Amino acid sequence: MSDIMYPVSFDKLMNHILQEYAIHQRIYNVTKIHRYEGTKRLKLFGKNLENPLGPAAGPHTQLAQNIIAAYVGGARFIELKTVQTLYGEELGIPRPCIYSNDESYNVEWSAEYRADEAMAEYIKAWFALKLISKEFGLGSPDGFIFNMSVGYNLAGIKDPLIDAFIENLKDAGKTETWQACKAWILANLDKFQQIDEAYVANINSDICQSITLSTMHGCPANEIEAICSYLLETKGLNLYLKCNPTLLGYDRVRTLLDDAGFAYVKFDKHQFEVDPTMADAVPMIERLQALGQKCGKQFGVKLTNTFPVQILEKELPGEQMYMAGKALLPLTITLAAELSRALAGKLAISYSGGADRKSIGDIFETGIWPITVCTTLLQGAGYDQLDDLAKRVESKDYDSITALNVPAIEKLAQTVALSPEFHKTEAMRVKRAKQPGFQAAHSEDYHCRVTCGTCVRVCPNRSNELVTVDGQKLIIHIDEACNECGNCACNCIEPCQPYKDRLTFFLDKARLQASENDGFYKVGEEWGFRFKGQEAVLPLEKLPSPLQSIVSAFSKELPYYL
Incomplete structure (x- = not known):
């Protein structure tokens, strides 16, 4: 087995979509196809958004087909996987790299493709969504947003490779990939019922007006602020700064995890000593908000990054892994409460930290959005869960969600911290104790005993x-x-x-x-x-x-x- 992913050409990508839909009435095995037929819209970065749901930057947004599957399922805010100067084998990603039995862990971080290759995947996905949204009546072709993500230091972000990635996603019209996509559709208009030459000519090439900054754990506050200033002023982008759960402090994090049934999760104090503190973060955010306003751009925070913990039960290779999913929920929503209180509710928050069907509607109603998910898509019905999540947020009154509701966020944080509904269940604790770590069992032949799919x-x-x-x-x-x-x-x-x-x-x-x-x-x-x-x-x-x-x-x- 090879761990190398091979990019799919736009020709093959679109023929796959059209044939699979015609034969099986599904797209990339997404059977619960979400069609947005409402009239409500959220406004973000001057664009329309049919709903605030999306896949988090990670395994669901590295390839064009992943992004297409997410949109078809119901996602409308697409957070592209983070790129940096390192890629491929240089990343040193061990295999396997994801463990999602209950809460989730990973040892993979940024895109495995070089930045220009990742850019090509994102352009193909954008063009494909413009076509299938119209052709299959999935929603408005202008009802979704892509958000790019970069890391991890200022020197790397200024590197010509990353700079070209940013500039070409701001306007992809002159790229070879864009021209190839456009040429394919113009040569294949006969395969479509709702697409004509005029429609193709009007597909907008300004793919990203926003960016999320991800920095390494231990990155000093002055470096973070310098990168943010550069992205706001020089690159002219709306910006989310991804924050770490360590802002809460060691004792708070330890208590929240213990109370939620995750006492077995081990981590040391070093990470809290090298990461910025709340005393660093709040004034920095205020300065960056002012800078964003000066530049005519929105500055906000992304809550939260994953959380580094020790590998003790051979869940994954190595000594340290990154925790996500339901174990991250009490940390992320508590940090949202702390920051929103400190900034008197004047803060834009993009959320990713264990949101699922039980919590996503409540999170949205507090004024926190967009809301991206990852772990829940790695389990159970996978992408087919997006339809239900989309319907849950679309059922809310968009007009009433205009700003952060600090008391509501604080109440939700308290509910998550105290309610057994959001805690590790006794059944899962017993299961973990009996079967810790990654199971390396192989089957004897190519048949499944139970073909569950x-x-x-x-x-x-x-x-x-x-x-x-x-x-x-x-x-x-x-x-x-x-x-x-x-x-x-x-x-x-x-x-x-x-x-x-x-x-x-x-x-x-x-x-x-x-x-x-x-x-x-x-x-x-x-x-x-x-x-x-x-x-x-x-x-x-x-x-x-x-x-x-x-x-x-x-x-x-x-x-x-x-």
């Missing part, structure tokens, strides 16, 4: 598929977009590692040979394969049984991969 739903990269072979469901792994994050494995009920144990579809022979998986690929009218010790290239009718039936079903049910 969980690995299809929870994969952020859309790298697993279901086909029906001789009346039975079978998982086929898609090598092309997999980075071996391991999320399918930690959610597997067998347990097994689907990205290693299931038959795999490869782009070509080279990719198959870079992997240890059994699998197959298309070569003209023939099929190359590795299967139960045999490796060859043969016509379909000469493939070994039962591979012949599997390849035939794959070709029929998922032709958009070929």
